[in-house]
Amino acid sequence: MKVTNLDERIHVLDSSANVMTVIRDIGNSGVQEEAFYVLDIGDIVRKHQIWKEQLPRVDPYYAVKCNDSLTVLEVLAALGVGFDCASKSEINKVLGIGVDSSRIIFANPAKPASHIRHAAAMGVDTMTVDNESELHKIKQLHPVAKIVIRIRCDAELAQCQLGMKFGCDPTHEAPNLLHLARMLELDVVGISFHVGSGCQDPPVFQRAIRHARILFNLAIDLGFKPYLLDLGGGYPGVKGSSIDKIAEVINEALAECFPTEDVHIIAEPGRFYVASAFTLATSIHSKRAVRKDPTSPNTVTHVMYYINDGVYGSFNCLLYDHQQVIPLPLKNGCGKMIQSSIWGPTCDGLDQVVENVLLHDMDLGEWIIFENMGAYTLPVASPFNGFPVPKVHVVADEGVWLMLKDAFPLTEDHFVIGNTPSNLRLGLDIGGTNIDGWTDPSIDMAASEILAGSSDPTASFLYDYVEKMVRGRMLDL
Ligand SMILES: Cc1ncc(COP(=O)(O)O)c(C=O)c1O
Structure with missing residues (x-):
């Protein structure tokens, strides 16, 4: 596999280094003037671990718009996450790293015609709709699309409200859209919503899931076979924030409204994974x-x-x-x-x-x-x-490197280990300065569990193997 992302090599840190020591080393190198980022991919892996623990029934489809860094996309693809794309170029970016089109949802309810045509050509079939005109457009441009009706259900408190722009009324408009889709012989496969980004009103998820259940029933009555429920975004992601409460509400509402496993539950988290x-x-x-x-x-x-x-x-x-x-x-x-x-x-x-x-x-x-x-x-x-x-310097600790170095689309070539000349050129000659107060929470979920769901069938075998190697090495020490 060719390395697609040579600009953002992942620097493997030794155990004495962390994000703050890297910043200190670069900042104090005397040669750095420009602003720069340090991206810790271990943080993304830990978020994925939290997601899987808290929302075991919900498959995440990362919202690319939130941060389309190639490394972020590659790491998430390696973890088996799907993708929510808003446009043709986001679709291309995700397909470009080798992700299968079936792992993409085109989650923009108002799509330019050329983008729908492109999605059709690329085999990206699942797409959201919240109005009649979009249904007619899809009938013309991608008649076999798998349509997800996006309803509106707004959080009372959110960092960014989205309902004023997208989402049809679940009680009046959504039923009309289902009837129209039936008339047009389109395939409605599910319901989606986005309660608002940075949601601070966890019960809104229950209200939205209940609306979705009613619409699932109507869709079934109309002869559709809906199988997809998309819970959208809204999950917080800054240090110290938690999705515990939201997850509790979602899990209870799913148990109440969608108790069986025949409906595929997905969500479109953005800020949760990368903030x-x-x-x-x-x-x-x-x-x-x-x-x-x-x-x-x-x-x-x-x-x-x-x-x-x-x-x-x-x-x-x-x-x-x-x-x-x-x-x-x-x-x-x-x-x-x-x-x-x-x-x-x-x-x-x-x-x-x-x-x-x-x-x-x-x-x-x-x-x-x-x-x-x-x-x-x-x-x-x-x-x-x-x-x-600002330029982004990407870092990972050794455990994350061992876990991801062969997880497609990542390869060994994506990583730089030790104080190689390229590390030195980046100002990443880590000396292991001790920084107070910054602790790196360890990953305690088995690598194979974190990666469960990865599209690569060899993945879980590889991670069991890596796990054993790491454990073996620890015993040797
Ligand atoms: C359709 C859609 N899905 C998902 C997201 C991601 O939301 P968040 O970052 O709050 O998880 C957005 C954000 O605007 C969005 O518009």
């Missing part, structure tokens, strides 16, 4: 001390820091995704805290990252770290004003 996997390091390139106290003209009342990424880059998530970001100075400060603000590098006054925060005085060249920057950041970032979108 915490990406950490952004920015550096201060300029600074302005503001003196606004007329009674004490020499006293600094506020410090403005200008960093090398902003709202036109990664921090577009402040505007579009309503995220809140927390600046973490890399160096421990001392002395008194000063009211400060943090600004992006462009010449636009809108380009403000943090409006008001208490910080120790920092110098030019110092690094400010932002965790949880994996969701809805990079795919939207632009190099406006000529400031580049």
